[in-house]
Amino acid sequence: MPVNYQQVQLQIKEMGQNAPRMARDLRERADTGRELLAGFAKDLDYLRGLLEQAAADNPGLRCAAPREEPLDYVFSAPPFGEHLPVLLAADGSQVNPNRHDAVEFGLINVGVFRICPGRPLAPSEQVRTTLLYAQDLDSEQERLTEELVALKRDLTERKTLADLAALEPQPVITLTDGPLELFLQSRDDRRLDEQFDQYLDVLEELAAMNVATAGYVDKPSSDLVVRLLELVKLRDRPSAAGRERPLRGLTDAALFADLLGPGQRSAVFTIHSRTSQRFAERLGGALELCFFYLNVGRPDHPSLARVEIPEWVARQPYLLNLLHAALVQQCAQMAGAAYPYALHRAHEVALVTMTDKRQVAGLIWAELWKNGVIPGDMSNKQYLKDLPGRGRRSS
Amino acid sequence: MTMIEIGRLLRSSTTACVIGCRVSQLNTPAFGGMVRIPLGDGYQVYGLIYDIRIDDDGLVRHLVTAEGVSEEVLLDNRLNRNVPVEISVLFVGYEMGGRISHLLPPRPPLTLDMIYSCSDEELCAFTGAGHFGYFRHVLRAEDVPTGELLAAHLSQAHRAQCAGGNHSWGVSATQELITLLRDDYPTLMSVLGALSDAGLAL
Numbered sequence: 385m386p387v388n389y390q391q392v393q394l395q396i397k398e399m400g401q402n403a404p405r406m407a408r409d410l411r412e413r414a415d416t417g418r419e420l421l422a423g424f425a426k427d428l429d430y431l432r433g434l435l436e437q438a439a440a441d442n443p444g445l446r447c448a449a450p451r452e453e454p455l456d457y458v459f460s461a462p463p464f465g466e467h468l469p470v471l472l473a474a475d476g477s478q479v480n481p482n483r484h485d486a487v488e489f490g491l492i493n494v495g496v497f498r499i500c501p502g503r504p505l506a507p508s509e510q511v512r513t514t515l516l517y518a519q520d521l522d523s524e525q526e527r528l529t530e531e532l533v534a535l536k537r538d539l540t541e542r543k544t545l546a547d548l549a550a551l552e553p554q555p556v557i558t559l560t561d562g563p564l565e566l567f568l569q570s571r572d573d574r575r576l577d578e579q580f581d582q583y584l585d586v587l588e589e590l591a592a593m594n595v596a597t598a599g600y601v602d603k604p605s606s607d608l609v610v611r612l613l614e615l616v617k618l619r620d621r622p623s624a625a626g627r628e629r630p631l632r633g634l635t636d637a638a639l640f641a642d643l644l645g646p647g648q649r650s651a652v653f654t655i656h657s658r659t660s661q662r663f664a665e666r667l668g669g670a671l672e673l674c675f676f677y678l679n680v681g682r683p684d685h686p687s688l689a690r691v692e693i694p695e696w697v698a699r700q701p702y703l704l705n706l707l708h709a710a711l712v713q714q715c716a717q718m719a720g721a722a723y724p725y726a727l728h729r730a731h732e733v734a735l736v737t738m739t740d741k742r743q744v745a746g747l748i749w750a751e752l753w754k755n756g757v758i759p760g761d762m763s764n765k766q767y768l769k770d771l772p773g774r775g776r777r778s779s
Numbered sequence: 780m781t782m783i784e785i786g787r788l789l790r791s792s793t794t795a796c797v798i799g800c801r802v803s804q805l806n807t808p809a810f811g812g813m814v815r816i817p818l819g820d821g822y823q824v825y826g827l828i829y830d831i832r833i834d835d836d837g838l839v840r841h842l843v844t845a846e847g848v849s850e851e852v853l854l855d856n857r858l859n860r861n862v863p864v865e866i867s868v869l870f871v872g873y874e875m876g877g878r879i880s881h882l883l884p885p886r887p888p889l890t891l892d893m894i895y896s897c898s899d900e901e902l903c904a905f906t907g908a909g910h911f912g913y914f915r916h917v918l919r920a921e922d923v924p925t926g927e928l929l930a931a932h933l934s935q936a937h938r939a940q941c942a943g944g945n946h947s948w949g950v951s952a953t954q955e956l957i958t959l960l961r962d963d964y965p966t967l968m969s970v971l972g973a974l975s976d977a978g979l980a981l
Binding site for chain 2: 721
């Protein structure tokens with residue numbers, strides 16, 4: 385059956401009627417947020433005090449913590465010209481094991497793109513592929529979950545970057561898509577903890593080489609700075625912090641969009657969160673997670689990205705400036721869709737298509753036969769879903 | 780003799796084939812250029828390049844709207860990205876056991892066969908064999924810019940023949956074309972016009 389357009393039409397109409405009111409509310413909150421940002425821009429000790437108080441009442445509190453720069457600080461990209469270092473961008477793609485398939489396997493494909501920004505040298509690309517099969521699929525009677533595969537992918541991305549960064553003259557910039565902070569949903573899975581610890585080990589490797597590493601978040605919906613400002617609104621009731629949201633709906637990107645000109649970055653903040661604490665416990669705090677906002681848009685069309693960096697990068701202005709300049713240079717390559725060229729190319733290199741998946745499945749199938757093992761059948765459900773439909777293609 | 784590879788075969792028929800090559804390999808082949816496809820046992824097929832097609836993709840379409848494309852991005856797209864150049868080749872003859880024939884090849888080359896650009900010596904050998912029998916393949920081909928293709932080919936072959944001491948080849952080739960096209964005035968005029976534009980005052 386197709387979508388019931390009659391029903392959805394009514395819901396869309398209702399949504400449209402509510403939209404002006406929501407937009408007005410959001411504008412008011414944005415005005416309040418900007419006033420707070422300007423008003424408390426230099427009261428960093430005061431804000432740290434509020435945060436400490438609120439965190440004592442709410443250990444799960446997640447928000448930005450100010451560092452040395454005022455909240456409304458703006459910094460233009462420093463000119464490096466042809467003197468930017470090698471940039472290594474990695475992205476991963478995966479096939480999640482599916483019990484409905486005839487042969488059940490997982491696959492992690494990591495693509496790395498190496499470029500010398502601003503220099504007329506041909507970039508290069510590399511792929512690392514890992515098959516997850518048999519013993520990997522049934523570790524201690526627990527199935528390989530999608531979350532674990534995703535974590536293995538993230539780990540492989542960073543491990544590959546660390547291996548390749550070691551071959552380059554320092555400094556090197558390494559870039560991945562998405563935050564450096566990883567969220568573990570199933571906290572009772574020991575395998576996730578092991579992978580997470582290995583992830584922190586790799587970050588330590590990068591720190592030891594003093595690599596300017598970063599995670600790039602395009603179109604961020606985060607509200608970490610907004611949450612910090614909310615502490616001011618809730619200063620008389622610190623226990624309500626994080627639970628009551630007087631500026632709900634307002635994002636940091638909306639807060640900084642008017643403040644940052646093209647190519648400018650915001651102040652650097654630290655992430656205060658339970659997960660971030662695990663990073664901060666390593667290497668005397670060198671892995672603690674920080675971030676800044678960067679406007680990679682045009683004068684009339686701001687486009688904000690959130691850039692997550694570890695503390696060792698945040699505290700070295702030279703590395704921070706290199707990263708800032710490289711990101712602006714990379715985004716400028718992509719005309720109206722500002723996104724680091726190297727990351728887009730790493731994504732292209734890493735992408736595993738359905739054709740690739742079928743091809744690998746065929747190779748496994750043939751190998752099993754060759755070794756006298758009869759592969760299973762796909763589930764009846766999958767078989768029926770794969771039948772050609774009446775002109776509709778959906779899963 | 781230096782063998783210049785220009786790509787590998789994508790698809791073929793009795794009369795023509797399409798070659799795929801990377802943009803970085805595109806320096807060698809030119810419109811009207813003669814290529815050969817060795818198939819083993821002294822058998823090789825000859826053809827003329829009549830179309831060079833460079834496809835785009837989403838990223839390339841996006842990048843063309845950028846104010847300036849940096850050198851590293853340009854090199855990346857030309858050297859690394861899997862956007863092949865398609866070169867269409869019209870078969871004009873073959874060689875078997877050292878003998879050149881201007882008939883169509885007995886069997887077409889196969890997928891992924893390697894294609895080489897013909898050297899001046901090979902061009903002279905092919906165009907000097909027989910009596911321009913291969914012109915009929917060009918003249919009857921559909922969807923081929925006949926006049927332009929002949930002008931480009933004659934220009935290259937004439938230069939190679941002159942370098943080899945055969946200064947009369949161009950005149951003979953033009954006379955043959957006039958004979959072949961005597962009943963097709965519009966095409967004859969188009970071919971002679973193209974030859975004139977190519978500076979072939981033969």
